[in-house]
Amino acid sequence: MSITYKAAIVGCGGIARAHARGYADTGRCDLVACADIYQDSANSFSEQFGIPHVYTDYKEMMEQVRPDIVSVCTHHHLHHLITMELAAYQPKAIYCEKPMALTMTEANEMAEICQQNNVLLIIGHQRRYGAQYAAAKELLEQGKIGQLTQMESYGHPWTSLLVDGTHSIDLLRFYNNDIPVSWVLGQVDASGGSFRFGHPNEAASLAMFAFDNGVRATLTTGGFSKSHAPYPAPDAESLGSLVSPAGYHRIVLHGTTGRIEIDGDDVVNGQPIVRIHRGDEVEGFEIPFKSISSIERVITDLIQGLEEGKPHLLQAQSGRAALEVIVGIYQSAQERKIVYFPLAEEHNPLFELLKYQIQS
Template identity: 30%
Template sequence: MNKIKVAVFGCGAIAQRRHIPEYAENQHVELVAFADPNLERAQEMVELYGGKAYASYEEILANEDIDAVSVCTPNYLHAPMTIAAANAGKHVLVEKPMACSIEEAEQMIEAAHKNNVYLMVGHNQRLMPPHVKAKEILDSGKLGKVLTFRTSFGHPGPEAWSVDGADSWFFRKEEAIMGAMGDLGVHKSDFIRYLLNDEVADVASFIGTLHKEGTEVDDNATCLLRMKSGAIGTLVASWTQYKGGDNSTILWCENGVMKIGTVEGNEVIVELTDGTVETYQVGMMSTNEKQVPSGVIDAFVESITTNTPPTISGEEGLRAVKVILGAFESQKTGRVVQL
């Protein structure tokens, strides 16, 4: 079978630490090109993985014979790059948040459909082993109906993660559009929908910049969600968890509680009302400090090789973005926003 020829747009942290090494390890993939406005950064990737370096994605689309691209760039570029690649007949894996507006996301989805290519969004939280296990347990029905929940994602901020440190695009509003909510909150809005197999009906939120100086993007958000099923809960996104960062979810259900990622070592704990306690050690969550394979690249490649539409589709990405944009609207208006 011919290998899938892949190009990567943007050679920052997410590309260097997840996309590129995971493509390199996938036997079905040949990495052929890297684009970054900082050409040296693209050339460093070529030295490690082969292929060619370009200063712009347009040059790759004009000059290289490729099948698929990963879009690993600042948020404001996700839509134009995705649409250009789809219009050139390439499958696209785009980082989250897939877009900065509903219109952009819809245009991306339309471009993929029109050109008969796949569009997948990098919502890796669905694929983390504890989250996969939690979904399986919840779907089994043993816990009954989910009544209330909390889901949280926090770390010390992108300055520790980004290749540009404190000078990162993450802090520039015109490039990032949104801060912790676009970085972490959107992961959790996708995950809670997926886990509960439910949609967010209403959102109310407090979003602000509490501690990151010199930036206009949000560094903290606490949101109240009501799902269509009636379940209510909170969603937290934070860039100021300088100690004790969090990627946990707790579901209080009719027949007990499920705790995901609350205790290192026991990644999923189920405590039933009959006194039974079950603990599942199924593998770690990936963190900025400890990278484990995200699963996203392999899932994208499998979609292409088996000709199966990705489950984390553009439509799914759009639903996650709608929740985030609703939260920003709530912060702005001081009202509960119906989605």
């Protein structure tokens, strides 16, 4: 008989709802508790998903409910503190949202405490499980474009590295089989971006990085901050998928015999969202929408990891590696030179560039 796992969620906002549906859809989890500092947020969340135990203090929740799997769905500056405190209660697994943390020191401490307490820690880069991104990975593995040589990733004009770029970087690492990054060269516009998920962000970024196997990648995010850009925001209709939601995480993979283009998040009606180009030939793939959500698949794999010891695609080391690229870009922007990995940075140079003190 299959085991049912007790699940709980800390932070009852937007993404927590996708986690709640994900737990329910696996058919293997009982979402038994939730916690939010705002009683009203916790109450409405528990009503929506029929959650019996509601808390404003997640430590009290851990003490009383002892869940097996806990999601951390709070803003970025709280991922470290909350994961550290949850790990002390030794749940079987923690599913912490992206980005893993704000500094390498925080990420290292999170990975270490989870290892010491035998807690499986995963980070919420669920796009690896998204139908179009996974389909492109399969095509790559089938050798449809020969050997991977270069990758390009385009952020939506209102994106920033810690909020959105973290997903793009994770996908680029995924396509290159999680091979370590050797160096990064980056620039950011620190003249003023959005304040999102608990901290200010750069208004735009541009980076080039190289992997240990010689594959190179370029990445852009932002560039049209509504409040600061001197130019008007781009018009989605005239610029098409470069600025529409379909352009969110648009990726091009170059190989020795062709290239794969992935249009990004949104399925455009009747249009192929993954294309292979070989010379003048173009082969389009309409990736069927899957009713199973990416987050459900993340949790199903998490359970498999717990039961069979199979390494998870989103394990802490992978989340840490994505953060290292981001911190490397900020360091490179600060020092105006290539930054070689592994990084020695213990702080996050973005906040020095923006003259901002992290609040915890």
